[in-house]
Amino acid sequence: MANTKIPVELSSTPGIVDNSDATAITIDSGERVGIGTTSPSSSTKLEINGDGELLRLDGSGGTARSMRFRGLSTSALAMITIDGSFKLHCEDSGTHMEFHTADTERMRITSSGDVGIGTQNPLTKLHLDTGTSGVPRIRFSHANTGNDSFEIGSGLDGITNAGWQIKDVDAVVNRFMIDTNGNIGMGNANVTPTVSASAYTGACLHIAQSTTSSAGAQIRLTTAAGGHTGSDGSFMSHYSDLNTYYYNADGGNHLFYVGGNLKFKVTSSGGESVSDEKYKENIKDISYGLDIVKSLQPREFTWKDTKEEGIGFIAQEVKPLINEVVSEPLENGPHESSYTLNYDALTAVLTKAIQEQQTIIEDLKSRIETLEG
Secondary structure (H helix, E strand, O other): OOOEEEEHHHOOOOOOOOOOOOEEEEEOOOOOEEEOOOOOOOOOOEEEOOOOOOOOOOOOOOOOEEEEEEOOOOOOEEEEEEOOOEEEEEOOOOOOEEEEEOOEEEEEEOOOOOEEEOOOOOOOOEEEOOOOOOOOEEEEOOOOOOOOOEEEEEEEOOEEEEEEEEEEOOOOEEEEEEOOOOOEEEEOOOOOOOOOOHHHOOOOEEEEOOOOOOOOEEEEEOOOOOOOOOOOOEEEEEOOOOOEEEEEOOOOOEEEEEOOEEEEEEEOOEEEEOOOHHHOOOOOOOOOOHHHHHHOOOEEEEOOOOOOEEEEOOHHHHOOOOHHHEEOOOOOOOOOOOOEEOHHHHHHHHHHHHHHHHHHHHHHHHHHHHHHO
């Protein structure tokens, strides 16, 4: 079949008007239509060639303007509709929408409304997948200069197939991260070792300050509904002097509970152990006294870690004498444990020894007075 040509001079339909002698519409033997070209491409059924606005859909009144596309299945209907809004339709319940660049699918919207970027099978309303290369991330930024850009994404910098992070792009610092073991890092999460390194195995929360900052890493608790000032709340801080500080800016007490009961209190006057009768039963006098105290071995020693000189008792030496004031190492704990000694409770033994000694002194005094009399 030869090409069918509709010369301009035979056409009176709007849109096929040309003042020249050129062919306006060409229909070739393959039933391909060319407008503005006499050689429509073999890969398309309609080719429009020209400048400016090439295709317009106009309606009248409040009617919608639509273009329909039907695939191999009569039910696989797609539409572009303009009715005050621009709409893309996939009418068949089993169809989806694909978006391609460089002849490769980049994004998909399933028939249930799930959006997949980098995946053809999104499992949530928005699913990002970079495959075997790259890290899936979302960036938030604006035109202002400064620390304005953040990225949220799966994977930790420098660690393969691990975790999730929020990254300060401008400062090139991870501000928040969770590794695959559930450990959390906040502040300057770029410090070494990282939150997922072996040195922090078992650490659920790691808050770090910059290694060049003297401000220290801090946890702050406050009840100020309208924000806080420099003189309210409680802090736990670790500074570059390697000391850990506990600070109550409100001037209140620090209370320490175990099993729902208050065990220790720190006030402006110092530390206080709880000794309320309501927490105790089977109350009786202790059997320890002067003989036990005479068996205690006060020691002087050097601490291995700090090389500082100290005085006191050795827990293993006290345990056979006063078992109640010595606790044995914890078993199966996350860190190396050790014997501990309750020096507060030891004062009860010392008090009993002084009382017994005073009784002896008073008895001797009475005897001397009798002999001198």
